[in-house]
Amino acid sequence: MARAQQNPTFSHPMALIVHKYGGTSMGSTERIGNVAKRVAKWARAGHQMVVVPSAMSGETNRLLALAKELAPAKPTADYSRELDMLAATGEQASSALLAIALQAEGLGSVSYAGWQVPIRTNSAYTKARIESIDDKRVRADLAKGKVVIVTGFQGMDEHGNITTLGRGGSDTSAVAVAAAMKAKECLIYTDVDGVYTTDPRVVPEARRLRTVSFEEMLEMASLGSKVLQIRSVEFAGKYRVPLRVLSSFTPWDIPIDEEAGSGTLITFEEDENMEQAIVSGIAFNRDEAKISVLGVPDTPGIAYQILGPIAEANIDVDVIIQNLSKDGKTDFSFTVHRNDYARAIDLLREQVMHRLGSKDIVGDAKICKVSIVGIGMRSHVGVASRMFRVLSEEGINIQMISTSEIKTSVVIDEKYMELAVRALHKAFDLDQVPADTLSQS
Numbered sequence: 001m002a003r004a005q006q007n008p009t010f011s012h013p014m015a016l017i018v019h020k021y022g023g024t025s026m027g028s029t030e031r032i033g034n035v036a037k038r039v040a041k042w043a044r045a046g047h048q049m050v051v052v053p054s055a056m057s058g059e060t061n062r063l064l065a066l067a068k069e070l071a072p073a074k075p076t077a078d079y080s081r082e083l084d085m086l087a088a089t090g091e092q093a094s095s096a097l098l099a100i101a102l103q104a105e106g107l108g109s110v111s112y113a114g115w116q117v118p119i120r121t122n123s124a125y126t127k128a129r130i131e132s133i134d135d136k137r138v139r140a141d142l143a144k145g146k147v148v149i150v151t152g153f154q155g156m157d158e159h160g161n162i163t164t165l166g167r168g169g170s171d172t173s174a175v176a177v178a179a180a181m182k183a184k185e186c187l188i189y190t191d192v193d194g195v196y197t198t199d200p201r202v203v204p205e206a207r208r209l210r211t212v213s214f215e216e217m218l219e220m221a222s223l224g225s226k227v228l229q230i231r232s233v234e235f236a237g238k239y240r241v242p243l244r245v246l247s248s249f250t251p252w253d254i255p256i257d258e259e260a261g262s263g264t265l266i267t268f269e270e271d272e273n274m275e276q277a278i279v280s281g282i283a284f285n286r287d288e289a290k291i292s293v294l295g296v297p298d299t300p301g302i303a304y305q306i307l308g309p310i311a312e313a314n315i316d317v318d319v320i321i322q323n324l325s326k327d328g329k330t331d332f333s334f335t336v337h338r339n340d341y342a343r344a345i346d347l348l349r350e351q352v353m354h355r356l357g358s359k360d361i362v363g364d365a366k367i368c369k370v371s372i373v374g375i376g377m378r379s380h381v382g383v384a385s386r387m388f389r390v391l392s393e394e395g396i397n398i399q400m401i402s403t404s405e406i407k408t409s410v411v412i413d414e415k416y417m418e419l420a421v422r423a424l425h426k427a428f429d430l431d432q433v434p435a436d437t438l439s440q441s
């Protein structure tokens with residue numbers, strides 16, 4: 001990959017830069033003040049700045065918990081439109097506060113809600129997808145020398161309803177704005193100083209990756225590494241947005257070039273001369289639940305008859321396993337998001353169980369999925385079996401397995417998650433080899 005991309009220089013004036021600040025980075029008025037000082041530093045260096053903030057930390061959870069207090073456990077009505085009206089206020093507040101802080105710093109600044117830009121999305125409330133962004137208004141303000149704040153996490157559908165993009169969606173807002181405006185770089189400021197070999201909260205020995213390939217980042221995000229929302233990585237890939245994850249907790253006044261070269265850069269081109277680690281990272285996800293349909297006939301079409309109604313109810317299915325059949329009967333298991341668990345079981349009991357003559361539907365919400373990820377897995381055999389050996393040495397039972405070219409995932413009992421992640425991290429030498437050499441030319 002081009003060296004210029006690894007060591008960007010930002011001393012050339014008038015680049016358009018997008019900054020995104022997460023909830024912890026925006027977590028108090030003092031922190032918002034620091035964000036304003038950092039953004040002002042970039043603006044005073046001559047850059048056109050668009051800033052996408054998340055809600056202050058805890059605010060989205062607080063708002064959604066209020067709704068839960070009022071809604072019955074098994075709602076008959078669909079509240080999702082109102083949930084989006086509600087949750088979107090978190091980002092509206094933080095954006096306005098940041099604009100005020102920037103004005104207090106002596107800079108011209110204006111904040112816009114998603115619908116004011118507008119950022120247009122489809123109507124899938126609580127998990128809407130961005131369809132287009134009109135950048136006229138933002139560009140006009142930038143041309144007047146203003147710093148423009150665009151709320152993260154939200155947009156507007158074709159009927160003028162406010163929508164939100166799914167938890168962690170401000171990352172996606174930032175990358176989408178950067179893509180639409182052809183920004184020089186999109187910098188995702190967060191509470192860690194980059195993308196690590198695994199979540200440093202779970203494995204303190206985890207190491208920061210100076211670069212990570214787009215494909216690995218996509219897998220890690222989809223397998224549970226919450227440092228970037230998966231759709232933000234998809235956008236970055238589709239539009240080749242230069243994307244970097246870095247800390248918002250460095251002193252705000254460090255030199256811009258030092259700041260711009262810190263953190264983790266997502267790279268798009270593979271360097272063939274690069275020394276490639278076999279496994280670059282470990283991801284885990286506690287958000288899934290397992291469902292088993294017991295004693296169904298082992299005949300063609302069975303998977304469709306079970307999963308068809310699940311798909312029609314808009315429930316995503318992840319890992320699937322069908323056991324060996326005995327006397328023409330088999331057990332069929334799959335995982336869904338925990339939020340969909342109760343609904344999926346109800347639906348199977350109502351629509352599938354009797355029709356297929358199933359003995360019972362059983363479930364387990366106390367599972368987790370642990371995955372090893374690395375483009376080096378393409379060219380090495382035996383990586384999955386090494387993973388299985390490590391888990392067996394720890395006495396951890398594997399319930400389900402799923403693989404792709406650059407990842408292997410296992411579903412295990414939730415209570416062994418940290419043990420499994422730590423053991424794998426050590427076994428694949430992720431705490432010993434300086435991560436900097438993993439995918440660094």
Ligand code: ADP
Nearest residue numbers: 022023024190191195196198199201225226227
């Ligand atoms: P923000 O509010 O800035 O969007 P998030 O909480 O969404 O921040 O994401 C940052 C968090 O992601 C970190 O605090 C860390 O605990 C977690 N995380 C999970 N996996 C990783 C990883 N591989 N590298 C870095 N952070 C990770």
Ligand code: ASP
Nearest residue numbers: 054060153167168169170
């Ligand atoms: N505030 C939203 C959330 O908590 C979006 C984000 O932070 O990215 O999920």
Ligand code: MG
Nearest residue numbers: 022168226227
């Ligand atoms: Mg986030």
